[in-house]
Amino acid sequence: MPNIRARLLAVLVVLCGLCGFLTVAGSPAATAATLPGSLSFDGTALTVSGGRFVDGNGREVVLRGYNVSGETKLAENNGLPFASVADAKKSATALRALGGGNSVRFLLSWAYAEPVRGQYDTTYLAAATAQMRAFLDAGIRVYPDFHQDLYSRYLFNEGSWYTGDGAPQWAVDLGGYPAESCGICFLWGQNITQNGAVKKAQYDFWHNAYGLQDSFLAMAQQTMAYVKQNLTAEQFAGVVGFDPYNEPYAGTYDSGQASRTWERDVLWPFYVRFRARMDAAGWTDKPAFVEPNLFWNGNVSKEEGGLLDAGTLGSRYVFNTHFYDQKAISGILMWGNAENGQYVTDFGTVRDRAAAAGTTAVVSEFGHPLNGNTAGKAPTVLKAMYQALDSRVKGVTWWTTPAASGSVLSGSQWQWDIYNGRHHELMNGNADKLLTTGDAWNDEDLSAVRLDDSGTATLRQDARLLDRVYPSATSGTTVAFTYEDRSRDGSTTLTWNPVPSTLPNVASLVGSGQYSVLVWRSGGGAAPTELHLPASFPTAATTVVSDLGTVYGPPAYSSTTKIAAAVEPGGTGSRRLLLSTSDTGTVHYALVTNGATAPSATLLAAARTELAAWVAQKVG
Structure with missing residues (x-):
């Protein structure tokens, strides 16, 4: 999410055919008469090979799409992206036809998957799998994500200015955390490094206090096993991999520790354990989409990292990162709009880090607010981000130096929420804080889509920007x-x-x-x-x-x-x-x-x- 960059916020005090045919030169192609991909996807699973996503036909694949959806953070639909499978199907069709996406990052909730320690809610898992299936059947590849922000909503109370999502209440109750307080916090992301309850809860998870990490990993294995067992082989082929944990941060570093050593000694061992759980659940051939310390590539706040000490990741992992322009979101640190080539260096760093790690990359979140003081920057910020996903050469010099263009990056825009502006969320269970506008979560408003008064999905951004040609x-x-x-x-x-x-x-x-x-x-x-x-x-x-x-x-x-x-x-x-x-x-x-x-x-x-x-x- 765009406000996660807490250090920034401290500085302050998202078939037609034949009638039009003219001429085709060259001899007939020696390809099969049966069109590949007549089934969902091309009938094959993706793997990672040679620093690329590769399908069963040996083709280099680019994933483009959206996060589905921040609705998972809310209580109104019990931690699910959609109120019904019918809504999931409507969203999937629109995402493909209006948004041009071929993939989604599909959000899941630990709190709803394991509401009681050691007891997994199969009703929730069944509903989540059915909604996931709606996207797979629409030809859209999926990579699920156990999402969290500020660790858990249960750290917050009815009177809180902010809220969180992720861990269940029983996990919070074990910690006996102090009353949450962010002090002078203008935006929700400041809680990550300023709220004592959030910091202590994050620290406990990463140090496996009370066996919290053990419980999370057991729940993850059960979830993955359930998903595999309840999809057809063809549907499961469309599941690309799994994002273990959204936007990891230490909470508090141990004495003498910094971001890079925390990644090496704490975060990477967690990913190795998660990878083993994927194998045990039957996901052996699918990569883990691993995220570094969320501050590793901030364009204002930055900490050394990027899983530099994890060695060669290879085919078992994908380098998975987020990017938001902290300066543009601040409204202070970047005057005016984004420019041609503004982010090619930032996204080039992502390409380089993935290449050095021997794998491919995905920018699993990027975006900019569509409401608020900086919303006017969104058209140029998003154009510049898509430009940088497409090529590491800015437009003004592309025709001169095309060979420097580099690989085309996969990415998932934040976000695709058909309920935007039509929510019914009681913030932290407070009946006096009914949220209906925007994303209904910490004053955010980033969804590229909404439903109009007739219930039809309609874009909130320029279709020319979102529905793109890409290989x-x-x-x-x-x-x-x-x-x-x-x-x-x-x-x-x-x-x-x-x-x-x-x-x-x-x-x-x-x-x-x-x-x-x-x-x-x-x-x-x-x-x-x-x-x-x-x-x-x-x-x-x-x-x-x-x-x-x-x-x-x-x-x-x-x-x-x-x-x-x-x-x-x-x-x-x-x-x-x-x-x-x-x-x-x-x-x-x-x-x-x-x-x-x-x-x-x-x-x-x-x-x-x-x-x-x-x-x-x-x-x-």
């Missing part, structure tokens, strides 16, 4: 990628990556439209490279210029098409672009745009010539 599965290795979303800041169109004047035909083809460019090195697999097509890219009006050919209005997939369109799995109506190759080690490229209207064959050919020369010069 969901690459047959080979991504060399460079960019997406110019042309999202808006009020009435201003934000164009941070214009096509350069040195490519006049490409610029003419794109015009004022959205576009993406993918450059990849083929891996020889039979399954095609796939890019998500946003709703703003109707099939009949999508143009593709590639070394594989040129197409206006990609046709339906067949064994003879190198460039084609198909529906995404899950029945939500969303679509994907398929690029088929059969070679190994060849550099391929594809420009995808919605800016052209029935472009001429001459313009398509000229744009292709320009792109081919650009790739040869800049990538080789």
